[in-house]
Each structure stands twice: as C-alpha cells, then as structure tokens.
Amino acid sequence: MKGKAILNHWQLAWRRGFRSVxxxxPLIGAGIIFGAILTSLGGFQIAFLRFNALEVVLPLFVGVQAALLFAPDDEPPLELMLAKPRPLPWVLFERTAALIxxxxxxxxxxxLLVLTLxxxxxLAQTFVRWLPPTIGMIGIGVWxxxxxxKASSGVFAAVMLCGAMAVGQTVLLPRYEFMSWVMFxxxxxxxxxxxxxxNRLILTLIGLLTFASALGLLRDSERMLGTNQAVAQ
Amino acid sequence: MNQLRGIIRYELLMSWRRRALPMLMLTFLAALVLIGLMIEQVSATVDRGVISVQVQDGVTTITQRIEDGSIIEEPLDAEAASRLPPWMIGLDLSQAANTIRGINVLIPALMVLVVGSIPLLSDVIPLDRQYRIRELLDATPLHRSLYLIGKVLSVWVGLLIGLALCFGIFQSVLYLRYGAYDLLPLLLDWLVFAIPLTLMTSFGTLLFTSWAGTRRVGLLVGIGLIPVGVYLYFVSAMTLSGVGRLVNPVYGFGTMGASLNGINDQTIALESVIGMLLIYAVAFAAVWMFGWGVARWREAR
Structure with missing residues (x-):
C-alpha cells in the first residue's frame, strides 16, 4: 500500500537513471568480457586472462560507473532536488538500479557463456566469483x-583498488595470508x-555497509549543499 | 608574466583544496614505501653474498659474506678471474643490489602515479567551463596560450613538488631499510624516467580533456585515456628505466628491455633514452597543437 503511494507521488526517472550509466x-566492458570468454573458447592462453575475466573486469567497470552515479558537486540542480518532497536517496536508488x-x-x-567453456x-560458483566483489565495488564507488x-575521487579509488587487488592476489596473498579475508x-x-x-560474505557486507553509509550522507541536506565546506570545487 | 603567476598560484591553491594532488602524491608515496618494504629479492646474479671484486697487482680478490654473517676475502684463480665481466671489477655489489632494489620499486610504483593522475587531473580545465569561469576569462585580455600554459605549469609545479618530497622520503626509507646505495643511477631514473613520464601524462590529460564542457565529460574522456597512459608507461619503462646503465651496465638488471650488452651497452642505453625523449618531444608538440587548436576553434565559434 505504502509502496503504491510512493509510486503515485514520486515519479520515477528511469530514463535519467539509464542515461547516468x-x-x-558498458559496451567496452561487455566487449572485454565477451572477448576474453571467446578467446578462452578458442583455446588461446593469455597471461592476464588467468583469472576469470568476469570477476576481474566486471567489478572494475561497475566500480567506475558507480562512482559516476552521484557526486554532489556534479549535480547542478542539487538545491532543487533537495527542495522536492522526493528524498534524495531515491535518485541514487534509481541510478543504481539502472546500473544493476x-x-x-x-x-x-x-x-551462461562461461558454462560452455x-x-x-x-552457474552458482560463477555467480559467487563475480557478485560479491561487484557489490563491494558498487558500495565503495558510490560512497x-x-x-x-567528486566523481573523480570515486573513479580514482575504484581503479586503484581493483589494480591493487589484482597485483595483491599474486604478490601479497602468498606472503600475508590474512589478506585473503578481503581480497577481491x-x-x-x-x-x-x-x-x-x-571472503565473499565480507565483500558483500562491505558493499552494503558503504552503500548504506552513502545513503545516510545523502539524507544530510546541509552536508550535501556543502555548507560546512571551504570553497573547494 | 603576472597573469601567468596568478594562474599558477590560484590553480595550485585549488589543487590543494580539491585534494586531488595531495591524494595522488600520497597514493604514490604509499606505493613506493609499501613496495620498497616488501621487495627483498633482486637478481641473484648480484645478490649471492659477493660484496665486491677487486683487482690489485694482477690478482683478483673476492670479498664475500659467508653463512655465519662474517665477511671474508679470498683470491680468485686466473681462469675464474678471466671469466668475470669487466663491469663487476671494483663495483660494490651489495650497494649495487640496493640500488637495483630502488629502481625495481620505482618502476611499478610509477604505474600508480600514471594511472591515478589521469582521472584526478581530468577536470582541471573542464571545471572552469562548468562553473562559468570560462566566460569571465573570455572577458579578460588573457590569451588562450597563456591560459593553457598557466594550467599546465600549475599542475606541473604541484607534481614536481610532490615528486621531490616522495623522492626524499623514499630514498630515506630505502637507506634505513637496506643500507647504502648508489645515488646517481637512482637520481637518473627519477630525472629521466619518472619526471618526464609524469609530466607527459599530466600534459596529455589536461589538454585532451580541455574541450569537455563539464567535469563529468572530462572524467569520461580521462577514463578513456587510461589505456593510453598505460601504453606510455610501458614504452617509457622499457626505454627510460634502464638509464642507470649509463653509470654501470649492472643497473640495467631487472629493468624492462635492458640487458648487459658488453662494451656497447652504454651507447645502446643512451640511444634508447635519447630516442624516447625525442618521441616525448614530438608527443608534447602534437598534444599542445591539439589543445591549442581546440581552444581556438571554441573561440571562433
């Protein structure tokens, strides 16, 4: 009943959500993923494809895109958005849904293609490989x-984190076993x-907690408007 | 000149307030220190307990550290001595191993700087357009070249300050963790490899994103530039990171594309360094023409 009321009162902006993605x-990401899978089908072995292409490429692209979803400084009508009855987190939900x-x-x-290799x-194992790090990266990128x-900070963090995880897998993990708790x-x-x-549960939890934290930040209107900040665009 | 100084000063202040440059340099420093602390094994050829090889009055003597930690000197028979490469004679191998460690840390850490600088610097020029500062600038007698030079120089000054700080801290960590090293090859690597690569990456990022009207578009263009930055990094690493060979061929160990080539090694190193720096010069000119051309085209519209 309440959900219906929300839909009646607050218009969904799906097209804007998809445009933000x-x-x-996505086209480049899909090209790399499907290209890697097809290469594996052909029996070629390329060093950097030792990992499952899906579990490496997907969190990186999703993390970068999640960082681009909502950055207060890049939202020109932020004051208008905050003045509307529709809560600001709703915007993030829409855009995240489009991303998902x-x-x-x-x-x-x-x-499904990987199954043919x-x-x-x-299928369940394949999902367990890519889903938790992807959820983790959505939360971290958005947060x-x-x-x-600034979206640039989120993109920077997503690229650095995925790069560090890929290198850490071969360099750090054999030396520091405890890192296996959080390695993507x-x-x-x-x-x-x-x-x-x-590991998979922790990564999922990190994603959900950081996403929830970002939602909490969005509810703070004063903070969103940068009231307490020095001039720093 | 006053205009240029003003742009540099205020852009530097904005970089500081935006936290982009401090964040970038801190990440680079963290990468340097972490990799520096982790790296222990370098090429076994120079790190097998032999500290130095000396030739005096025709007798070759080896100084080496044995298993119990004590240092011994022993003469080498003539046949074994004749097989030693000339670069090894008189070289402190322990010091050389530490120097190679430093080079081997710098090379991967620079990847962090190159890849990280692209998204963080992609909004420097688009931001002026997003906040309508561009319109104010258009109303002033500021030439487009001066504007672009000011933007580039402000980022370069910030990066050079950051690189100098990172160099100082990293060299101290290297010394405290592993002991004495040869400063010259490492300094050459920073001057000929790290600095030009960083300046080129930031220059390309600034000018290729200069046409973007918003920060978001600039960032998207920046993301597209990351593979170009990675390519530039690998090409530079394969040619410039072995510049230490000009001091001694041993400093080519572990660097990409470098090998001990006997007496011609220094010539080869010099040729590859000069060749790459010339390519940099051409790339600088091409990128500048692009940035300047876009600015002029926009003004003409």
Whole structure:
C-alpha cells in the first residue's frame, strides 16, 4: 500500500537513471568480457586472462560507473532536488538500479557463456566469483563519490583498488595470508572453503555497509549543499 | 608574466583544496614505501653474498659474506678471474643490489602515479567551463596560450613538488631499510624516467580533456585515456628505466628491455633514452597543437 503511494507521488526517472550509466563504458566492458570468454573458447592462453575475466573486469567497470552515479558537486540542480518532497536517496536508488540492470544483463549472459567453456564451474560458483566483489565495488564507488563530493575521487579509488587487488592476489596473498579475508580475486583453491565463503560474505557486507553509509550522507541536506565546506570545487 | 603567476598560484591553491594532488602524491608515496618494504629479492646474479671484486697487482680478490654473517676475502684463480665481466671489477655489489632494489620499486610504483593522475587531473580545465569561469576569462585580455600554459605549469609545479618530497622520503626509507646505495643511477631514473613520464601524462590529460564542457565529460574522456597512459608507461619503462646503465651496465638488471650488452651497452642505453625523449618531444608538440587548436576553434565559434 505504502509502496503504491510512493509510486503515485514520486515519479520515477528511469530514463535519467539509464542515461547516468550511459552506453559507452558498458559496451567496452561487455566487449572485454565477451572477448576474453571467446578467446578462452578458442583455446588461446593469455597471461592476464588467468583469472576469470568476469570477476576481474566486471567489478572494475561497475566500480567506475558507480562512482559516476552521484557526486554532489556534479549535480547542478542539487538545491532543487533537495527542495522536492522526493528524498534524495531515491535518485541514487534509481541510478543504481539502472546500473544493476545493465551490468546484470551483461554478467548474466557472460555467466551462461562461461558454462560452455571446457571444465566449467557451475552457474552458482560463477555467480559467487563475480557478485560479491561487484557489490563491494558498487558500495565503495558510490560512497567515495558522495563523501568526497567528486566523481573523480570515486573513479580514482575504484581503479586503484581493483589494480591493487589484482597485483595483491599474486604478490601479497602468498606472503600475508590474512589478506585473503578481503581480497577481491581470491581463488577457491588458494584458501579453505570456509575462508572463501567468509571472503565473499565480507565483500558483500562491505558493499552494503558503504552503500548504506552513502545513503545516510545523502539524507544530510546541509552536508550535501556543502555548507560546512571551504570553497573547494 | 603576472597573469601567468596568478594562474599558477590560484590553480595550485585549488589543487590543494580539491585534494586531488595531495591524494595522488600520497597514493604514490604509499606505493613506493609499501613496495620498497616488501621487495627483498633482486637478481641473484648480484645478490649471492659477493660484496665486491677487486683487482690489485694482477690478482683478483673476492670479498664475500659467508653463512655465519662474517665477511671474508679470498683470491680468485686466473681462469675464474678471466671469466668475470669487466663491469663487476671494483663495483660494490651489495650497494649495487640496493640500488637495483630502488629502481625495481620505482618502476611499478610509477604505474600508480600514471594511472591515478589521469582521472584526478581530468577536470582541471573542464571545471572552469562548468562553473562559468570560462566566460569571465573570455572577458579578460588573457590569451588562450597563456591560459593553457598557466594550467599546465600549475599542475606541473604541484607534481614536481610532490615528486621531490616522495623522492626524499623514499630514498630515506630505502637507506634505513637496506643500507647504502648508489645515488646517481637512482637520481637518473627519477630525472629521466619518472619526471618526464609524469609530466607527459599530466600534459596529455589536461589538454585532451580541455574541450569537455563539464567535469563529468572530462572524467569520461580521462577514463578513456587510461589505456593510453598505460601504453606510455610501458614504452617509457622499457626505454627510460634502464638509464642507470649509463653509470654501470649492472643497473640495467631487472629493468624492462635492458640487458648487459658488453662494451656497447652504454651507447645502446643512451640511444634508447635519447630516442624516447625525442618521441616525448614530438608527443608534447602534437598534444599542445591539439589543445591549442581546440581552444581556438571554441573561440571562433
């Protein structure tokens, strides 16, 4: 009943949501993912494709796009948005939903394609590989952009984090085992089954907590308007 | 000149307030220190316990650290001595190993700086348009070249200050963690590899994003430039990071594309460095023409 009332009163802006995700980056991301899968189908071995392409490329692209979803300094009508009865977090929900729909579609099709590879894992295992780090990156990307007010900080953090995780997988993990709790690209055969499951849960939790924290920041109108900030665009 | 000084000063202040440059340099410093602390094993050829090889009165003597930690000197028979490469004679191998460590830390850490600088600097010029400062600037007698030079120089000054600080801190960490090293090859690597690469990346980012009307578009263009930055990094690493070979061929160890080529090694190193720096000069000119051309085209509209 309440949900219906919300839909009646607050118009959904899906087209704007999808426009904030755009088509260019998803197209490039999909090209890399499907290209890597097709290359594997052809039996070629390329060093950087040792990881599952889906679990490496998807969190990076989703993280970068999540950072671009909402940055207070890049929202010209922010005061108007805050003055409207529709809560500001609603805007973030819409845009995140659009992001999830677009990349969910790419990842879903890619997961089904992965099943056709020789010695393929089950669909559930494939989802467990890419879904938790992707949720983690959505939360982190959104949170950094909202808290720093600039999308560039979020993009910077997403690129650095994914790069550090990819390098850390081979360099840090053999030396510092405790890092397997939070490594994005930890492989099931590197750690025990319990540790792997814990890793996936922690990454999901990080994503959800950071996303919730970003929503909390959006509810603070004074902060969104930069009342307490020095002039720093 | 006053206009230029003003642009540089205020843009530097804005970089500081935006936290873009401090964030970038702190990340680079963190990468340098973390990789520096982690790296322990360098090429076994120079790190096998042999500290130095000396030749005196025709007798070759090896100084080496044995398993219990004590240092011993022993003469080498003539046949073994004749097989030693000339660059090894008189070189403090322990110091050379530490120097190579420094080079091997700088190379991967620079990747962080190159990739990180692109998104963080992509909004420097588009921001003026987003906040309608461009219209105010158009009303002043400020030439487009001066504006672009001011923007570029302000970012360069900030980056050079940051690089100098990082250099000082990193060299101290290297010394405290591993001991004495040869400063000259490392300094050459910073001067010939790190600085030109950083300046080129920031220059390209600033001018290629200069046509964007909003910060968001600038950022999207910047994301597209990341693969170009990565390519530039690898090409530079393969040619410029081995500049230490001009001091001694051993400083080519572990650097991409470098190998010990005997007596011609220094010539080869010099040729590859000069060749790459010339390519940089051409790239600088091409990028400048692009940025200037876009600015002129916009004005003409």
């Amino acid at each position: 755009g088509w260019f980056l 729909v677009i990349y969910g579609l790419i990842a879903g099709v890619a997961s 020789p010695n393929a894992e089950s 950094i952009s909202v808290s720093s007010r 690209y930890v492989q099931p055969w590197d750690v025990s089954a319990e540790r792997y499951l814990a």
